[in-house]
Amino acid sequence: MLEGMIQIDQDHTRVANNIEAAKEKMNNKKRKLLKA
Known part of the structure; x- marks a missing residue:
């Protein structure tokens, strides 16, 4: 039981x-779009 909980x-x-x-990743894409 405990092993299952840890898993x-x-x-x-x-x-x-x-x-x-x-x-x-989404934030990085948004930043690139805003800069461009």
Whole structure:
């Protein structure tokens, strides 16, 4: 049970990191568009 919880927590962290990375990419694209 505990191992399963840890696995879920790791997956959640990975998803959160992916979302943050996606936000960063979007912000970078917006900045480039505004500069251009």
